[in-house]
């Protein structure tokens with residue numbers, strides 16, 4: 001048996017007719033850019049998340065970048081976030097000219113340690129960017145109360161948390177604005193790149209709409225310097241069809257997570273911890289072990305692919321080493337990068353395949369480590 005850490009092909013086999021009908025509908029419609037499918041998907045996705053406005057853009061990275069731009073984040077500003085994240089969280093901040101400031105993570109959830117937020121605030125801090133990593137939300141009540149006390153804006157990075165909830169509220173609905181990615185591997189993904197900014201603020205949404213298209217107000221008239229970052233009709237139509245199945249995908253992810261929890265209990269790996277109040281959507285099922293690299297290569301010998309996200313904290317990569325400014329480093333972030341890995345997780349992973357992953361992993365932990 002050969003098992004990929006992620007694979008869309010079985011899902012496509014099930015959904016093929018529907019997806020191809022959607023693609024055909026767009027191709028025959030005569031409208032390929034910013035047409036009815038984008039509008040319908042923006043409305044549908046925003047409503048799913050419990051907010052009023054959605055603006056489709058061409059990636060999660062651009063969703064973050066344009067949301068920051070629409071808050072007027074730029075040179076001389078600082079944005080507080082984490083180094084245990086995907087590179088684009090940080091590249092989006094850097095692209096605005098602002099400086100990312102990192103705080104450490106909670107060692108149990110690997111999410112932003114909100115207790116450190118207040119002490120990282122300087123006169124230049126403009127925004128907090130919590131990342132709902134792996135499918136569960138950062139403690140947003142605490143983020144928002146600190147932000148409110150200091151007059152800061154908050155943008156949620158929801159690229160990995162479609163459908164995740166905290167105390168009943170959907171990821172993306174708990175701040176000024178949120179950025180989603182529809183990259184193929186995501187909980188809700190298309191067959192290429194896509195992203196969305198969601199917000200409850202109409203004028204903010206209008207600004208993002210202008211920024212995504214050359215600062216164009218309409219009628220070939222630009223009101224400010226802008227960009228080209230549009231969600232394509234074809235991807236919007238595919239996503240409209242997939243969003244109808246989103247709750248089902250999440251249910252299956254949670255079922256697989258519960259099976260992993262059960263089969264790997266007392267196996268030697270540290271299992272994911274879910275914060276009270278969080279409904280985890282399990283974009284990734286992340287486990288931890290000090291012999292991570294050896295386990296990963298042993299699993300590969302059995303044709304089981306796992307993922308390490310992320311092997312490098314952002315501040316330890318050459319491209320962003322200049323951001324390695326915290327005295328004493330970010331010990332929990334750096335330790336997690338050495339030890340965490342994620343097991344195969346996607347809705348069409350079968351129970352038989354998952355059993356094989358667990359049996360193999362348990363054997364490796366018992367005999368080889």
Ligand SMILES: Cc1ncc(COP(=O)(O)O)c(C=O)c1O
Pocket residue numbers: 059060061062085086088089131133157159160180181182183193194195
């Ligand atoms: C946490 C996080 N933020 C942002 C992004 C950027 O999304 P995209 O790849 O669509 O640009 C990703 C996805 O890679 C991500 O995982």
